Amino acid sequence: MVKHIVMWKLKNNAYGNTKEENALHIKNQLEALNGNIPGLLKLEVGIDFLHSSDSADIALYAELENREALQVYQEHPLHKAIMPFVAEAREWRISVDYEL
Numbered sequence: 800m801v802k803h804i805v806m807w808k809l810k811n812n813a814y815g816n817t818k819e820e821n822a823l824h825i826k827n828q829l830e831a832l833n834g835n836i837p838g839l840l841k842l843e844v845g846i847d848f849l850h851s852s853d854s855a856d857i858a859l860y861a862e863l864e865n866r867e868a869l870q871v872y873q874e875h876p877l878h879k880a881i882m883p884f885v886a887e888a889r890e891w892r893i894s895v896d897y898e899l
Contacts, residue, residue: 800840801863803872805894806855813888821888822846822857828881829859836875838868855893869896 807825809818816824826844833842842861847854863869872878885892 800899801866801869801896803861803863803869803896805859807857807892808890809856809888810890818856825857825885832877835877836872838864838871
């Protein structure tokens with residue numbers, strides 16, 4: 800099994816929306832991938848409530864069958880369709896992928 804974790808710090812405003820509005824949009828779009836990509840076992844997105852100076856604004860946690868499933872997820876058209884919105888709304892991104 801592969802665990803895929805991503806965190807983003809969002810811009811205060813993007814697409815004419817607040818950071819909070821964009822975080823909710825990203826959460827909804829990403830969680831809609833559940834059940835729609837082969838090998839994706841679980842995907843959840845959390846929005847930070849602490850808002851400390853060290854906090855990311857949004858985090859993704861996903862479980863995938865294996866490394867090949869991670870590649871399928873990364874290249875899947877439904878995932879790729881969300882990426883431009885996230886890229887424009889974010890200040891930075893950090894991720895980690897590991898196997899169990």
